[in-house]
Amino acid sequence: MITINAMGEVCPIPVVKARKALESLVGPEELEVLVDNEIAVQNLSKMAEQKGLPVQSKKLADDWFSVVISVPVDPDDKFANPSVLASAMTAAKLSRSAAAEINASGSMGTGGMGAGSAEGGSKGSGIAGAGSMGTGSAGTPGADASAASADTCIPEARKNTAVVISSRYMGSGDDQLGAVLMKSFIFSLTQLEVLPKTVIFYNGGVHLSCEGSESLQDLKSLEAMGTEIISCGTCLNHYGLTEKLQVGRVTNMYEIAETMLKASSIVKP
Amino acid sequence: MPEEIKFCTGGGCTAKLGPGILSRVLEKLPKGPADPRLLIGYDSRDDAAVYKISDDTAVIQTLDFFPPMIEDPYVFGQVAATNALSDIYAMGGTVRTALNIVCFPQQMDLDILGKIMQGGSEKVIEAGGTVCGGHSINDTSVKYGLSVMGTVHPDRIYSNIGGRPGDVLILTKKLGTGLTFSAHTVGEADEKSVSDALSSMTTLNRSACEISRKYRVHACTDVTGFGFLGHLAEMVHANVSAVVFSDKIPVISGALGYADAFLYTAAGQRNRNHVQERVHFAENVNFAMQELLFDPQTSGGLLFAVHAEDAEGMLAELRADGLPAAIVGELTAPGKNDIIVE
Numbered sequence: 231m232i233t234i235n236a237m238g239e240v241c242p243i244p245v246v247k248a249r250k251a252l253e254s255l256v257g258p259e260e261l262e263v264l265v266d267n268e269i270a271v272q273n274l275s276k277m278a279e280q281k282g283l284p285v286q287s288k289k290l291a292d293d294w295f296s297v298v299i300s301v302p303v304d305p306d307d308k309f310a311n312p313s314v315l316a317s318a319m320t321a322a323k324l325s326r327s328a329a330a331e332i333n334a335s336g337s338m339g340t341g342g343m344g345a346g347s348a349e350g351g352s353k354g355s356g357i358a359g360a361g362s363m364g365t366g367s368a369g370t371p372g373a374d375a376s377a378a379s380a381d382t383c384i385p386e387a388r389k390n391t392a393v394v395i396s397s398r399y400m401g402s403g404d405d406q407l408g409a410v411l412m413k414s415f416i417f418s419l420t421q422l423e424v425l426p427k428t429v430i431f432y433n434g435g436v437h438l439s440c441e442g443s444e445s446l447q448d449l450k451s452l453e454a455m456g457t458e459i460i461s462c463g464t465c466l467n468h469y470g471l472t473e474k475l476q477v478g479r480v481t482n483m484y485e486i487a488e489t490m491l492k493a494s495s496i497v498k499p
Numbered sequence: 500m501p502e503e504i505k506f507c508t509g510g511g512c513t514a515k516l517g518p519g520i521l522s523r524v525l526e527k528l529p530k531g532p533a534d535p536r537l538l539i540g541y542d543s544r545d546d547a548a549v550y551k552i553s554d555d556t557a558v559i560q561t562l563d564f565f566p567p568m569i570e571d572p573y574v575f576g577q578v579a580a581t582n583a584l585s586d587i588y589a590m591g592g593t594v595r596t597a598l599n600i601v602c603f604p605q606q607m608d609l610d611i612l613g614k615i616m617q618g619g620s621e622k623v624i625e626a627g628g629t630v631c632g633g634h635s636i637n638d639t640s641v642k643y644g645l646s647v648m649g650t651v652h653p654d655r656i657y658s659n660i661g662g663r664p665g666d667v668l669i670l671t672k673k674l675g676t677g678l679t680f681s682a683h684t685v686g687e688a689d690e691k692s693v694s695d696a697l698s699s700m701t702t703l704n705r706s707a708c709e710i711s712r713k714y715r716v717h718a719c720t721d722v723t724g725f726g727f728l729g730h731l732a733e734m735v736h737a738n739v740s741a742v743v744f745s746d747k748i749p750v751i752s753g754a755l756g757y758a759d760a761f762l763y764t765a766a767g768q769r770n771r772n773h774v775q776e777r778v779h780f781a782e783n784v785n786f787a788m789q790e791l792l793f794d795p796q797t798s799g800g801l802l803f804a805v806h807a808e809d810a811e812g813m814l815a816e817l818r819a820d821g822l823p824a825a826i827v828g829e830l831t832a833p834g835k836n837d838i839i840v841e
Binding site for chain 2: 240241242243245246249267269270272273276277280423424
């Protein structure tokens with residue numbers, strides 16, 4: 231893996247650096263680009279999608295993001311063929327309109343994007359290139375600014391969706407099925423055109439943002455794309471998970487209440 | 500004269516505060532009682548206010564300033580002034596007076612400041628206004644702009660939401676200044692595109708505004724930082740949608756190529772995030788064209804919604820004046836998507 235440090239660089243520099251590095255790669259190879267803001271993550275993902283390359287991103291810390299772009303294994307690889315890839319991407323796009331069709335293992339999402347099949351079902355976490363264009367994170371308080379732009383303020387995104395997860399199971403009936411459904415639901419969130427602004431975990435839901443959760447990669451992907459991930463502190467304490475939180479940050483009931491009241495819509499799987 | 504002004508580097512171009520940060524502050528500010536004479540500016544977060552002082556006169560008050568995006572201080576002064584003056588024209592007004600806003604490092608060559616302000620003053624004079632002084636601050640980096648006062652008849656203020664189904668959309672300048680200067684910063688822009696962009700950014704919207712006065716203009720906005728689609732989105736609402744003819748958009752020659760080379764800006768992606776859910780792109784609208792339509796413009800043109808019967812006449816007059824104006828779409832009855840790009 232080749233790593234480019236583009237921390238502190240303003241667009242288009244991170245993309246230009248990545249583009250130059252990709253031109254010199256013959257594959258199979260992975261290129262990691264480190265950047266300090268979500269818009270740069272989105273702009274890098276946008277380039278990868280246009281080039282038909284699988285891309286994954288995650289938030290490493292505040293103001294620290296990793297974007298990994300994969301160059302196909304060998305030139306005869308079917309995903310290196312643009313037409314095959316294009317149709318695969320179309321399929322992935324279509325599937326996003328019906329989230330339920332993305333099967334429980336998440337393999338359709340990854341396969342569709344041409345991501346390494348070894349990743350396969352268990353970690354369907356690639357931020358699909360196509361999906362990455364559709365992030366709804368305009369409300370992100372990105373502190374960087376473009377000298378090319380004269381206006382002083384971009385209004386908040388119109389949609390302010392909060393996803394509320396209060397259990398580690400989706401629906402009631404069979405908890406084993408419920409766990410599979412919930413994992414699939416969270417994966418599906420990463421594939422949507424417009425991402426939720428916030429995902430709130432409370433009560434049993436906090437297991438999903440902690441060590442041992444199979445959804446951690448997907449949640450980190452969401453976070454890297456600008457979705458805020460918050461978990462109830464009282465609940466973490468109750469389940470003895472306070473030290474095990476792996477993604478997002480701890481919150482309190484005041485913020486949970488405020489976020490839910492301010493949301494234009496609340497999604498509760 | 501290359502590198503006369505140190506181009507903003509690294510993350511230093513914090514020209515604008517993020518919207519999240521800003522709105523958290525703005526929403527907590529106290530508000531006095533509403534003044535009925537304040538026609539625009541009480542509720543909105545505009546960078547302009549319109550105040551009625553008599554039955555036939557309203558005052559437009561506006562300001563705009565930013566750090567350099569080009570090396571030549573004289574041209575930068577012209578661009579910053581042209582951009583600041585544009586707010587008056589977008590409201591259908593006439594420029595009257597302007598005050599300089601200057602941030603400048605004391606130890607830097609004062610000739611540079613002289614050239615910036617010369618460029619700015621020339622544009623105010625060209626606009627028919629007077630520069631009456633200003634305010635300057637010793638700062639670590641250069642910033643320049645104007646506070647402008649203009650007038651307009653209170654009944655003839657251009658609104659940005661007055662468009663009606665059937666209106667024709669006319670854009671008066673080429674798109675692609677953001678992409679061109681993004682490419683320019685990494686040495687990938689060609690000379691023609693840069694000079695195209697500069698001449699566009701230093702062209703006042705004055706004549707476009709004056710010509711439009713003779714026609715039935717229902718809505719008007721200037722295309723700046725939110726990009727073409729961001730500003731068009733401000734014109735559409737529950738009662739009217741828009742269709743954009745992407746093949747009719749006037750474009751700075753190299754801009755689409757720069758989008759294909761991934762030289763888009765952070766602000767462009769923010770614009771995409773902000774409005775994309777209201778926009779439907781037809782299959783034939785490729786990636787580069789999408790990026791162009793989201794591209795933030797510095798000192799962009801005016802976008803008019805004009806009565807369909809008046810469109811051809813107005814277009815002919817704008818073009819005769821030397822503007823690269825084009826009919827770029829139309830307003831329609833409200834549809835499933837606020838904006839369709841064909």
